[in-house]
Amino acid sequence: MMSEDLARRLSQYVNQLFAQEDEVLKYVRQQTAAHGLPLINLEANEARLIQLLVRLSAAERVIEVGTLAGYSGIWIARALPAHGKLVTIEVSSVHAELARAHFERAGLSHKVTVLQGAGVQMLPQLEADAPWDLMFIDADKVSYPNYLAWAAENLRLGGAVLADNAFWQGHILNPQSEDDHGLVNFNRMLAKHPQFECSIIEIGDGIALGIKTE
Template sequence: MGERWQAVDDYIADKLLGADDALAATLSNNEKQGLPPIDVSAAQGKMLFLLAQIAGANRILEVGTLGGYSTIWLARALPDDGRLVTLELEPHHARVARENLERAGVSDKVDIRIGSAADSLGAMAKGDPFDFVFIDADKQSNAHYVAEAIRLGRSGTTIVVDNVVREGGVLEADSDDERIVGTRALFDMLSADPRLDATAVQTVGAKKWDGFVLARVR
């Protein structure tokens, strides 16, 4: 079944996305530099691009840069005066991301901040709100990251969280996997927080069986 999922993703990318030299070069550079191959798929990247545009985003926050693949998709969704702040724990990943963003021609729109995402978020004063937030970092902290996204957002801010199904692992109430524990805590938080409207969508494809949380600040 996994091969068929990959084939359908390839079909979607061929029909609806086409070739993209900058994104292909980003994935190639990530591999050469030893980054883990955990970027969103091409179809998912285009989904993020469209969601950010639909939200009319002028300011975007990304938690988890890796090599900048999703960052490029999101930066492309911004208007000329738009800005994107992306948070990355690993300095090596951030250096690779800077190379990729420069090659893709979007580095002028992106501010990469290195360090613990919790620390970076905590240091941000509430100023001009973020219109769109994409969270794809350590799953243990997802509930905290969403709470910070609410604080730094506004009514109408869109929040997207990746990897929330984990091949069905989210159902394992007795799991000792910190990623599953953190994901279940995220769902508990979403179900209890009156400031959010939220749902989750399962996905299959090149990234196997997983899913996204889609939420909007009331």
């Protein structure tokens, strides 16, 4: 088992070599802190991995649940073709407003729509535009199973669902809170889901990946 210190230094190594942030991404992180938002965006190496998975799957139409200030959304939108589309859902009007300004600053407003509202309430209005290519889940943990059920219905065959915090800082091994159980239920549901081939990528807090095969 790798020590925490070695794991941290290896993440830094990947960040420096493969996931360098440009001025816009650095600005988004600074503004997230300056506005007092929680500093719970993806790490650069995780965002870079998700960006590569978006490219690998040739996704053109992506849904994100959990925008925060737009950090992961910028990485994702940059991986989309010129006619691509990212719809990102955020429950907090403050976060949504800041994220819109950041997508504008990144020159990505034409590709990105920020929907303000709770994921479970907003997703039904995106069903008319199904099938979608990829869904990235990074919001309220209790709703993860609902988001997965939505992905099963509304992703194209060969499409992918990705979810951050699959390890939930280890709480999945000894679940106590509602959030812990949300993640446990999500991971089980994904693992046993007849429509997905799946696993968890052991990076950061764990990123679950499922490819819709049926």
